[in-house]
Amino acid sequence: MDVLRVEGLKAFYIVESAGEQRAVKAVNDVSLSVRENEVLGIAGESGCGKSTLLKSLLGNIRPPLRHMGGKVTYLQGEREVDILSLGKEERQKLMWQHISYVPQGSLSVLNPVRRIGDTFRSFVGAHLEIKKEPGRFESLVKRHLEDLGLPVDTLKAYPHQLSGGMRQRVTIALATILKPRLILADEPSTALDVVVQRGVIQLLRDIQTEQRNTIVMVTHDMAIHANISDRVAIMYAGRIIEEAPVEQIFMKPLHPYTQYLIGSLPRIGDKSHRISAPGAPPSLVSLPPGCAFHPRCPQAKPICRQEIPALSLAAKEHRVACFLAAKEDADVDSTEAAGSR
Amino acid sequence: MPFLKRYLLPRIVQYLVVIFIGGTLVFIIPRLMPVDPVQQTLQRITIQGAFLDPRAIEQIRETLLELYGLKGSLMEQYFALWHRLLRGDFGPSYVQFPTPVMTLIKISLPWTVGLLVTTTVLSWTVGNILGGIAAYYSHRRWAQLMENVAMVIRPIPYYIIALALLLLLAYAVPIFPVTGGFSIGRSFVLSWGLVLDILKHAFLPALSLAIVGTATWFMTMRLLVSNLLAEDYIVYAQIAGVQDGEILYNYAIRNAMLPQVTGLTLSLGQIFGGALITETVFSYPGLGTLLYSSINSGDYNLMMGITLLSVVAIATGVLIMDLIYPFLDPRIRYE
Structure with missing residues (x-):
């Protein structure tokens, strides 16, 4: 409820x-x-x-x-x-x-x-x-x-x-x-x-x-x-870009921003160099067109610069606002669905 | 006793140092004025046309210097001054010789204290309450009206208000007497008539001081409270649904009061210097008028007496403030 x-x-x-x-x-x-x-x-x-x-x-x-x-x-x-x-x-x-x-x-x-x-x-x-x-x-x-x-x-x-x-x-x-x-x-x-x-x-x-x-x-x-x-x-920049149960966010982040966020966290025993998102967050006064994260996103596609991705269900209880992730996940979803059958 | 040693003692030492420096300045400054009291008295004698032998004049000068305590080098005069002051003796007035300065002050003091304590306390209380309310409800029309009125009144010099009141209520519509503290020739036997007479004479000076005083306290309080309204603890209490009256009184005014109480003690200390201009405009028989005439006639002793009284009063006010402040602001401790 x-x-x-x-x-x-x-x-x-x-x-x-x-x-x-x-x-x-x-x-x-x-x-x-x-x-x-x-x-x-x-x-x-x-x-x-x-x-x-x-x-x-x-x-x-x-x-x-x-x-x-x-x-x-x-x-x-x-x-x-x-x-x-x-x-x-x-x-x-x-x-x-x-x-x-x-x-x-x-x-x-x-x-x-x-x-x-x-x-x-x-x-x-x-x-x-x-x-x-x-x-x-x-x-x-x-x-x-x-x-x-x-x-x-x-x-x-x-x-x-x-x-x-x-x-x-x-x-x-x-x-x-x-x-x-x-x-x-x-x-x-x-x-x-x-x-x-x-x-x-x-x-x-x-x-x-x-x-x-x-x-x-x-x-x-x-x-x-x-x-x-x-x-x-x-x-991110005034919008919710991903929403999931806490294990999902940490184990399987879908949005590139979340991936950077989780990837930058220190882990016990792992001494590899941590990478954070390049650049700085945009000004909330003049947001970039399309997805607000695209200027910092290494995988940005043409559509990311034009349209704002909607927050949509990518997996069970897992919503994400990203053109890349949603597409990728349609596959994941179907395989998962197939696996559970 | 850490309280005595670490809190009270340094403040008392500071208090004494302030008075000492004040006394020294009060000694030096009148002596830098271009008015020589002995010369003034001699002029007053010779102006009446009496012929005086130059030798006699010289003798009178010597006698006057002796009587006024102006004999010897500055150093000697300075030590003589402290010697007298420590016995509570301000010396004789030069102009109203040989009346002691203390006596003159004692006559004027009640008039000034009566007038100024009333107006200061009244305008402080009213100004603070209205200022706090006006700041808290700043978007209401009546609050904005009050603010505009105060904003217009505050920068007007109070002698202009005094003159305007005189013209209006003593000349055009003669309800109140023009000058003085009481009707001339009235006997000072305590009666309703006397009280009424004194109140009637004090009304206009009091009103002119109260109008400006209230507007000034109003403006400072309004500013203090409107700054406080953005404080986290007030916003938090508002979110939590605490009633407006409670927030206004216990959150906003309680915190804004701290600097205002300091202001009140200082103003109360300043009373002992008199309200120079207001008293002069209304010929009110207070300390301000006394100080004004002493400056005009180069009456060193009287000037020093009144100024030193004022120094002591303000220093005492600050000392009292220091002692009670920890009760008002729990963040300050006796250390």
């Missing part, structure tokens, strides 16, 4: 310079669906539109970002809600109890002049009636922190008194206290060292096992995807 469905979503940053309007096409015709109780990873290099996609999923679209088309539909119980067409109040009601968010950069997301406990109080107080029931908030927070294995004393601390890893755990605790069905996480472990990263990712995974919710995890770090994601979608 799909708990979140994105259809043809377009979100552009409209910037004006010297009287000329230009559109930065950060999210350009993205469609994807997220199933209940899975971890969907979204990967891609800096500036490919990952964070903007997440902002749009949260309905947090404010100038200069603008919604240019498409729908973001959440399944809440039996009801389907398009978050981008909701009013502010209704969207706020949906937040934290149904959809929650773990942001990037945990130092700057906590109010520096208030204690952690006060931040919990204002976040919980926005959704639950806690003023009339003394003790309800205290016991809720205490139980939640204990469940996550965080010291209750943290509530008395100010953000700057905590370590980076602790702060990130606190934001995760803050995001999950109302047991949301969906957690959207934006680079939750990026600013941390590897050892702490592991703890933070483990914490998210434990919460997911415990609360049985769905996670959409945005990070450029493929190791984290290998660790936690069930499926991975690769973004």
Whole structure:
């Protein structure tokens, strides 16, 4: 069952310079669906539109970002809600109890002049009636922190008194206290060292096992995807170019970009030289015609320069937006189909 | 006690150094002015036409130098100054000789403090609250209207506003008295009539200061809060559905308050220098008027007294600020 469905979503940053309007096409015709109780990873290099996609999923679209088309539909119980067409109040009601968010950069997301406990109080107080029931908030927070294995004393601390890893755990605790069905996480472990990263990712995974919710995890770090994601979608220049179960992405990437991405990862015992994609990602203001990757693609064909490849099924649960791969895979598909028969 | 040694002690030393330097400057600067107080007094005597024997004039000059504390080399005068100051004695006023400077200040101080503490606190409070609200709801029409009004008022020099108010409310429509702090000849027995009289006289000076003060605090607060609105912790709280009132008060204003509180303590310290121009325009019997007349007549002691009072008040304000700041901003610790 799909708990979140994105259809043809377009979100552009409209910037004006010297009287000329230009559109930065950060999210350009993205469609994807997220199933209940899975971890969907979204990967891609800096500036490919990952964070903007997440902002749009949260309905947090404010100038200069603008919604240019498409729908973001959440399944809440039996009801389907398009978050981008909701009013502010209704969207706020949906937040934290149904959809929650773990942001990037945990130092700057906590109010520096208030204690952690006060931040919990204002976040919980926005959704639950806690003023009339003394003790309800205290016991809720205490139980939640204990469940996550965080010291209750943290509530008395100010953000700057905590370590980076602790702060990130606190934001995760803050995001999950109302047991949301969906957690959207934006680079939750990026600013941390590897050892702490592991703890933070483990914490998210434990919460997911415990609360049985769905996670959409945005990070450029493929190791984290290998660790936690069930499926991975690769973004390039504002579009999803490949989407497959995590083993498929690592073992049998189809898009040339994904192949470079996976090929550049270090492997234990393999000392051969790693090759990354040549060149740099295109500017989102003036995208090349056709497939946005063609200027960097060694196998580019004439059609790649003219038409934008659609994201189409290449194998079971494996979608890719590439003229080369789709063709190759039609064969693979038929042989696979023949083999299974 | 690490608190005493590492936090309080350095600040008290700094406090004393500031006052010492202030006192020294206050000693030097008036002596660089082209006005000689002894010459001024002599002129006042001779201008009345009395013939004086040059020897007598010389004698009077000697006596005056002695009385004014201007005898001896600059060094000797300087040490004599600190000797007096440490006993809390600013010396006699030259113009209103032999009234001590302290007495003159004591007469003027309540007028200035009453006027300026009220207007400063009032305009600070109103300006900050309105500025915060206007920044948070900056897309609303009423917020933009408030901003435009403040933007027009703020750059107007306050003596222009003072003059405009005088013309309007004291001359054209004479509701308020033109000058002074009280009706001439009124006896100072505490009564409702006296209070009303004083309030009536203080109203226009207060209004002119409050208008500009409010607009200034409004503009700074609006700028501070509108910069804060892009901060991650505010955006995060908004995404999480925290109510606007809570974000405005506990997130935006709480953080924007930090520099504003510093501004308030400094302004409160500055009160002890008087509101020179406003008080002069309204002939208000405060420290500003006193300072103005002391500069005109080369009254070193009075000038020094008022200026030094102001130096001490601002330095004290900064010291108090340093001591309470860690309570306002948890990131600063007593170290």
